[in-house]
Amino acid sequence: MAPLDDDCVRRPYRRVAVVILTLTLNPSLDRTIEIASLTRGAVIRAATARLDPGGKGVNVSRALLANSVVSRAVVPFGGDEGRQLVHLLWQQGLDMVTVPVAGRTRSNVTLAEPDGTVTKINEPGTALSPAELDTIADTVLAEAHEADWVVASGSLPPEVPADVYARLCRRFAGAGIHVAVDTSGPALASALDAGPALVKPNLEELAGVTGRPILCVGDVVEAAVQLRAAGARTVLASLGADGAVLVEEQGIWYGEATVTEPRSSVGAGDAMLAGFLAGGARGEAALVEALAWGAAAVRLPGSRMPGPGDIRRDGVRTGRPDPARLLTSAVWSEAADPNPAGPSLTGPDHLGPAGAGLGEPGHHPPPASR
Numbered sequence: 519m520a521p522l523d524d525d526c527v528r529r530p531y532r533r534v535a536v537v538i539l540t541l542t543l544n545p546s547l548d549r550t551i552e553i554a555s556l557t558r559g560a561v562i563r564a565a566t567a568r569l570d571p572g573g574k575g576v577n578v579s580r581a582l583l584a585n586s587v588v589s590r591a592v593v594p595f596g597g598d599e600g601r602q603l604v605h606l607l608w609q610q611g612l613d614m615v616t617v618p619v620a621g622r623t624r625s626n627v628t629l630a631e632p633d634g635t636v637t638k639i640n641e642p643g644t645a646l647s648p649a650e651l652d653t654i655a656d657t658v659l660a661e662a663h664e665a666d667w668v669v670a671s672g673s674l675p676p677e678v679p680a681d682v683y684a685r686l687c688r689r690f691a692g693a694g695i696h697v698a699v700d701t702s703g704p705a706l707a708s709a710l711d712a713g714p715a716l717v718k719p720n721l722e723e724l725a726g727v728t729g730r731p732i733l734c735v736g737d738v739v740e741a742a743v744q745l746r747a748a749g750a751r752t753v754l755a756s757l758g759a760d761g762a763v764l765v766e767e768q769g770i771w772y773g774e775a776t777v778t779e780p781r782s783s784v785g786a787g788d789a790m791l792a793g794f795l796a797g798g799a800r801g802e803a804a805l806v807e808a809l810a811w812g813a814a815a816v817r818l819p820g821s822r823m824p825g826p827g828d829i830r831r832d833g834v835r836t837g838r839p840d841p842a843r844l845l846t847s848a849v850w851s852e853a854a855d856p857n858p859a860g861p862s863l864t865g866p867d868h869l870g871p872a873g874a875g876l877g878e879p880g881h882h883p884p885p886a887s888r
């Protein structure tokens with residue numbers, strides 16, 4: 519079976535173009551249940567159900583893999599669910615470094631209705647000890663020296679200090695390694711201060727971190743400019759069905775791609791981020807790629823990641839943003855956390871030594887390369 523008992527094999531990256539390392543501190547097994555409609559308190563018979571390996575960084579790596587872009591995922595895993603997660607990823611051929619942890623990997627549930635409405639229930643995940651966190655951080659540091667990008671994505675499990683992504687950013691600053699951060703709340707606020715190369719907030723995250731209502735495209739642009747002033751070099755704001763806004767040093771772009779039959783938006787933001795990085799991570803061309811990958815993910819069930827056959831670039835429209843354009847899913851207000859950085863468990867700028875006795879990280883070449 520899966521690679522959990524295999525010897526640890528370290529393999530150099532095959533240098534093609536960019537190399538992208540992803541970190542998912544809180545991965546998941548994603549069960550997607552398609553139902554006719556959601557009624558609270560009722561017994562609902564499902565039409566279909568599927569299980570995908572999940573977590574935001576994991577999805578970014580899966581999307582890159584589906585499009586033959588070199589990527590490696592750092593994946594902590596624990597319990598039966600964790601073993602199943604690793605097995606599913608291994609079956610898909612993902613290049614990953616797994617880190618065993620004591621807690622159980624979470625399961626997240628999506629209820630998907632035919633009109634594209636998605637109701638998602640995400641478990642908090644189980645706590646990582648400081649030693650486990652140090653082992654994961656050491657693994658990222660060891661793997662990152664060959665990477666162009668480190669993508670730190672998703673929520674933090676309980677008891678992980680909110681500044682963990684910020685410390686990663688600081689660690690890589692000056693080493694020519696760009697850090698992209700896709701998270702929310704205090705972890706996002708704290709990461710901004712460390713100057714990430716890229717952040718990808720969605721509407722709620724943008725409203726939450728800036729503490730301002732986001733009702734129109736102009737609000738998105740202003741909020742993104744605020745994030746740049748706070749430290750992010752590039753802001754790729756994803757707006758669900760309303761498309762995306764890119765704010766970077768070279769300019770500001772808006773874009774959208776219509777999806778007539780949305781199936782599941784879960785992971786669309788991850789596919790979008792993967793497309794943006796694969797597309798060069800700068801300017802209108804990268805935005806087109808991001809929108810095409812995001813829209814393609816929405817047309818697929820569950821959190822299936824799109825491959826070349828799913829991605830249509832001709833349906834993407836980009837241009838200058840119209841500030842007055844109202845958003846279909848406006849976010850009225852959500853206060854930003856006034857004290858985002860949280861307590862540090864391992865010291866301000868130090869990611870700490872490897873933890874003892876928790877098992878070694880295992881590197882698993884994809885099945886095809888064995």
Ligand SMILES: Nc1ncnc2c1ncn2[C@@H]1O[C@H](COP(=O)(O)OP(=O)(O)OP(=O)(O)O)[C@@H](O)[C@H]1O
Pocket residue numbers: 634719720721755756757758759760761762774775776777780783784785786787788789790808809812813816
């Ligand atoms: N209904 C839709 N129609 C067309 N495009 C969509 C739709 N929903 C999402 N997208 C595309 O996918 C991108 C990402 O979507 P969204 O803003 O929902 O990301 P997200 O909240 O980060 O998602 P997730 O966390 O599930 O990955 C959008 O910017 C857009 O390009």
Ligand SMILES: O=P(O)(O)OC[C@@]1(O)O[C@H](CO)[C@@H](O)[C@@H]1O
Pocket residue numbers: 544546548571572573574577626638640671672673674784785786787788821
């Ligand atoms: O709870 P988080 O970490 O914010 O999000 C986790 C998650 O919703 O994100 C992915 C989609 O982007 C899913 O695979 C996964 O279930």
